[in-house]
Amino acid sequence: MADPKSPVDPGGDLGDLLRRLRRRADLSQRELAGKAGVPQAAVARIESGRATDPRYRTVERLVRAAGGEISVELEPACDMQATGSAEPGPIPHDDMRDQAGRRYPAHLDVWEVREPRDWPGAWWAEWYTLPPSSWPLPLPPASYRLNRSYRDERRARARVRRSATVRRVTGPTVPATAWRFVAELPGGELIGELRAHDESPHLRWGDGFLPTERETVLDGVLIVAAYRRLGIGRRLVEALIAAIAGNRGPVCVRALTEQAGIDFLCACGFVIEPSRPAAMRFDQTVSGARQRRW
Known part of the structure; x- marks a missing residue:
């Protein structure tokens, strides 16, 4: 959390930060709670340290009401280092939906299934001449693997393909x-x-x-x-x-x-x-x- 006019240490005490912001804005706990739309008791619990894990939305409202801003900084991950940017890229399969209309897991890699060989569950995929009418199971629209080691290996191989x-x-x-x-x-x-x-x-x-x-x-x-x-x-x-x-x-x-x-x-x-x-x-x-x- 940081304020553009008066930067503070985000690793410091949240209650101390809120008190300093409230002092600079010349607001009482009741006035700050009214501007933020949260109970005054919530402000008191945060400032006293009794609220050990307040909701992010509550903290965001209080900080903004006191004239501050919240920013999130991400450490470069292994896949971000390849692009030279610490910003997380878009989820490539975010527009894909399963047969129930739900999004696929964001942390996994999802690919479109066009033939049996694209689907890990197609144990008959090596039978290239097997006609669709003889497939024992219908193909899903997309597939992914829950094994994160497999996912990381695929990402590493994709980086090699691009950079070689x-x-x-x-x-x-x-x-x-x-x-x-x-x-x-x-x-x-x-x-x-x-x-x-x-x-x-x-x-x-x-x-x-x-x-x-x-x-x-x-x-x-x-x-x-x-x-x-x-x-x-x-x-x-x-x-x-x-x-x-x-x-x-x-x-x-x-x-x-x-x-x-x-x-x-x-x-x-x-x-x-x-x-x-x-x-x-x-x-x-x-x-x-x-x-x-x-």
């Missing part, structure tokens, strides 16, 4: 025919890396390719486990493709992957090319004899 930057690494440590891109946080923490190299198809496949033609082989995309599924890997691939296009025009990128990597590359626009060898493997036995397998 992608840049190309060049210099003497990177050969002229190689590509290296890294994803970093503002503090310089490395959270992702992509490496690739150029090669000539003419050397591998013989006739049919010009010696000057080049295609890029994607050696690997690595993302820190805690920051996966945030689109950072796709941003690294897009940066590679944009750099190749700006350097030599048409882009041809080849990759060798399996399992989850196939879905990732398909999401980045790659297609499976069955006309080329898929994999080659080299094994060496304990005795030292070499076995080559295609």
Whole structure:
């Protein structure tokens, strides 16, 4: 609580503050109570310290009636520090209502449910081909998690998604025919890396390719486990493709992957090319004899 003309310590005694405001305004307890619209006994209890927990609305009326003002100061929270402002932002889901017309909890993160995978309660969500008519439960308009650890993790990941930057690494440590891109946080923490190299198809496949033609082989995309599924890997691939296009025009990128990597590359626009060898493997036995397998 503070008064713009005569600042006071908000951590001081409330009764002492009220008495000082009343003295400056030249008001008796009865006169102050009349202006504020509260009982005179309430003023007496606050000033004597017998009202240990008065209602905020009562205190606000008394302070304003005495010519003071009340202000609230907030300590920057972890999510406010990212914006550089101590002011609490608007609740992003405040206009959303549940099926009973009630607001969702303000302290949680609420998202719209458009398909089963958006709803934690949809245990059948992995069955992508299950038609809506076969869903065992109707989807709610929105959903949220009560687990605050999960909420804090989602917020932290959202901050990483917004703040991560992608840049190309060049210099003497990177050969002229190689590509290296890294994803970093503002503090310089490395959270992702992509490496690739150029090669000539003419050397591998013989006739049919010009010696000057080049295609890029994607050696690997690595993302820190805690920051996966945030689109950072796709941003690294897009940066590679944009750099190749700006350097030599048409882009041809080849990759060798399996399992989850196939879905990732398909999401980045790659297609499976069955006309080329898929994999080659080299094994060496304990005795030292070499076995080559295609």
